[in-house]
Amino acid sequence: MSTITVSRRGVLAGATALALPAALGSHPAAAQQKPLTVMLESEVVILDPHMTTAAITRTFSYHVFDMLYGSDAAGRIHPQMVEKHEVSADGLTWNFTLRPGLRFHDNAPVTAADCVASLQRWAPRDALGRMMLAAGAKPVAKGERDFTITLSTPFPLMLNVLGKPNAPLPAMMPARVVAAAGEGRIKDVIGSGPFRFVAERWRGGDSMVLARFEGYVPRTEPADFLAGGKTVHVPELVIKIIGDDTTGANALAAGEIDYMQYLPYDLISMLARLPDVQVMTLRGLDMFQGNFRLNAATGPFADPAVRSVLWKLVDQKEMLQAAGIGPSVRLERCTSFFMCDAPFSSDAGSDVAQFDPGAAKAALARTGYKGEPVVMLQVTGSISQAAGSLLAQRMREAGFTVDEQVMDWGTVLQRRGLKEGWSVFPVYSNGVDMASPLTHFYISNNCGDYPGWSCSEPMSALLTQFAAAPDDASRARIAAAIQEDAYRTTPSVMWGQFSRPAGYRRRLQGLAQSSYPIFWGVRLAAA
Template sequence: MDLGAGAEGSLVAAIAGEPDQLDPHKTTAYFSFEVLENVFDTLVEPDENLQMRPALAKSWEVSPDELTWTFRLRENVTFHDGSPLTAEDVVYSYRRIIDEQLSNVDKFSAVTAVEAPDAGTVVIRVSRPTPNMLTNLGGFKGMAIVSRRNVESGEIATNPIGTGPFSFRGQTSGDSITLRANPDYWGGAPSLTGVTFRFISEPSTALSALQAGEVDWTDSIPPQRVSQLTEDESLTVAVTPSNDYWYLALNQARAPWNDVRVRQAIAYAIDRDAIVAATSYGTAQANQLAIPEGNPWYTSYDRYDSGGIDKARELLAQSGASPRTMDMLVTTDYPETVTAAQIIADNLAPLGITVNIRTVDFATWLDEQNNGNFDMLMMGWLGNIDPDDFYYAQHHTDGTSNAQKFSDPEVDRLLDAGRVETDPAARFDDYARAATLIADQVSYIFLYNPSVIQAWTPALQNYQARRDGAVRFRNATLDTDGET
């Protein structure tokens, strides 16, 4: 039976870009995770309130000294190729991330051993208390349990095999990826027969396809249309506050961006409200830190609210630097970056800085970021839950996503302390102080917290837009007798 686009009971979802790759341990692209969230599982996972719940692990316990975590696996879980899931698969998945130093290796910084005493038990030993262990192992960002055979054959790059509610069926480069329902899914077979993810980068095109019934769901929505669409009874529209954030990063391996006064000058000159208006039409919240208001880890901060261009000129004069050009790296795959870049260019022109906007595809953007070939770049950080997710990889000297080469001993100390502090009030204080220093020292110029904006046909039921941006179709149903 063909489970491609248009098949009965099969969902067609429009996403804004093509996954850069299908190996969940190696990708950092949101487009990849949108697809792979439905193919792979994690040991534990966040519910709709971002509280960690059982997934492949049905239960767990922590030793009194908080140095040993023991997870009991569900019985009778199989990979999509029919092979059984065992504790050895979990050990292999985690050791792969650790041994190959993959993108989430920092989440295992305290781990001294990952063991499988029997087929149904995983033991993780740590060198220090790890209050965020569950959030480190859960979520949808790169912590999937993979099949050793799938990895070692190299097929994970083109035919990923997981334990999730949908299995990979095929990919047409530049067009779509198709999944089919996994009838043996441990959480119960999905109601949908499959999901086809179409790549539609232009939001107005995706919206037109949704309105025409060519697709059933999309998160590629023109933000200027949101207010109007919420009044449209022919669609279901969700605008959900998120824990994501968008930021600018200045390359501190290059002069003059290695001078904190120059970075602060840029931070004072940036008009966040104008960027929010242009990129999200009021659906986002300008913010000078990563964590949004309403989140229990929120810290108030408004240093860059006043002073503007005058303060920026003063700081540049103090530094003795007079930058004339800035190479700004943005990507067409995230149109927000292209839109914001022109505003930023206008913001910095009064300082005598000409911003040369370099617009590339996302794969090139990643290469240029990783090679340090930029003066400034703009990007978002998605799917955050614990404060460690917001800060460690990005701002610790040894962080795996510290492309801007920021290093501050006190920030390192506070981020290290937050990873082991079990007292909630003390841990909050560690992160509040770290966040303030990160903004003061301008590791990032934080811009805003966006909302998760999605729309779908009313025929799609039992689907929920989530604050962490995870796209889960496992429980969704599609009324094929109604109009779609």
């Protein structure tokens, strides 16, 4: 079992901090001049908000960039960069006006042309953006602060799309940055959000600094999740890269960092007993869904019959126990693609998900599988690694040849973008992302250019029906039909629903209680 120890280095670091003049260290205003130091789930390696669904890039992006609309904690959409909008009677013309005074981090004003360029770049890369384009969406700038989106058919989800909290985010950036990027990633990380990226202080493998953007004008409404007034009270947000979770937990206990996104499960009870540490335990849509994402483009899992064998090799309780996830922070079993205890929860189609290794071995023998290697991309040190290793063991027992390849998450992101060279990777995602067919990574990207490349024509038709459904009851019925198709085609296999508690120093005030790390609104109390 891991243990928390305060190293001599940590004690010395604390002693150095205490060596400051007492009056400075105890004054509330002085506390606000200290940076907020955090450890996130991983290093940020992709800084382009339009180019990946990686959660760590999303966390970086909603601090550095801003969006036209934002979601509150209840999922309601509110204006963010937009001051007002109007919709024509036939629903085919949407007119938007930006808030006055919006500026990019290079102090250039945010214009309607920038927003149009950003939408044109983002939409083809996102499942919901592609739905908007399928409705004939054409954004056009009409002035410095005004732009219009015209449609060929009504698209009632317009604001939900423009304010979606799911990656890739519809983030706004300068038109010149969009033009310079072409088909590649942006070269200049210039947003208009409450923090700005300090490129010259980025140290790969060590730290990243986001500084308060003094030119940012928050909305007047109170902050609520990704909506409302994003007021920054700290001068800098320092994102530290720490090699392992135990070291991170020690740093949190010693006061060397202020926030740790994911606490090690075996250290939670010890951390909770420390007087200066608060453990944040979340439920509902702030839980996570674990999945094995399968490559339907090449290799053994290009055969749907081979993919379906995995439903008989996953016992969720066993998987979660292997990952060290205790009963208090997990569900024993969840068969809903769209999260349990959520609006679209369902057990439709789940009869195939019965753990039965003997039946799996017999089913595999009936397929065309000839012993080709199943390449599993494993993230070193991740809780997903334990789930993946257990699945690999079960697969070998059923007759699969499995090649586990261990690497960091950044390398997995790169490898999964190639259609060749991998078969499966274990991963987990925010419940907010997975709770709807329109945002679930492995459902919403059906038949799209998205790692895994699963494609079902019936599912595409059902997704279109879901987007056009007139009420919640209709959407729930269609979601159940989508889930039935997913169990039939197996774009992914769930390995469990669980919480990942965060931890933070009690001197942090105003920290959003969310599985999304949000650092505007945070104040640092005097030590």
